[in-house]
Amino acid sequence: MFLTVHVWALMLLQEAGAPGWDFGHLWAQMGELAKAVVILMFIMSAWSIGVMIDRAMAFNAARKQSRAFAPAVAGALREGKLDEAIKIADRYKKSHLAKVVVAGLQEFQAHQGTADISGEEIDASRRALERSEAIVHAELKRGVSALATIGSTAPFVGLFGTVVGIINAFKTMAAQKTPGIGAIAGGISEALVTTAIGLFVAVPAVWAFNYFTGRVDAFDVEMGNSSSELLDYFLKRIQLRSGAGVRK
Secondary structure, three states: OOOHHHHHHHHHHHOOOOOOOOHHHHHHHOOOHHHHHHEEHHHHHHHHHHHHHHHHHHHHHHHEEEEEEEEHHHHOOOOOOOHHHHHHHHHOOOOHHHHHHHHHHHHHHHHHOOOOOHHHHHHHHHHHHHHHHHHHHHOOOOOOHHHHHHHHHHHHHHHHHHHHHHHHHHHHHHHOOOOOOHHHHHHHHHEEEHHHHHHHHHHHHHHHHHHHHHHHHHHHHHHHHHHHHHHHHHHHHHHHHHHHHOOO
């Protein structure tokens, strides 16, 4: 969706039928600094589109694999097969839930058969889950902050090009000593193009940032719920183990 909006917005700048929007002509009339500003903003646009595609693919893969992982690992845990649950998690490398769950399972399994009391096992597993959640959160957020940076700075970069272009237009009018707005209308229209491009670059980037931030927040909730459920499962296993020991 964001990629479509972005391409559509950029194409508007090249609409042949719109008066004054012959981009090829405007480009030829622009000064070197204005051209540098436009090139910079197209680089920012390409970067933001790349981030959108990368995060969309990563989030869709995480969602798809997590939906397959959850019932598979739940079945293994119900049967008490921790080794099998870890193997299942290893098969879903792109699942955010699998990355968190496997960390807790490995930590809990490492304390099996040791002299640690039950509280230490749970605390160690909780710390492992928290570390894993933080790592996965950082992976999910990778590149998303760039969208916020582009969205907040692109309009100002475009405005900078506009201000410089208007200054040059007035300098040209003063040098030619030609009165009237007609003498600088062309220069001002060329200068305003940079602001328009800046807005077209910024708006999709801001939308994408908000959208991806919302998805990351949803993933965080899912990881937190999975961690809580896994800790409850560990507590039940410890209680069953303790009860079996007392009966013996």
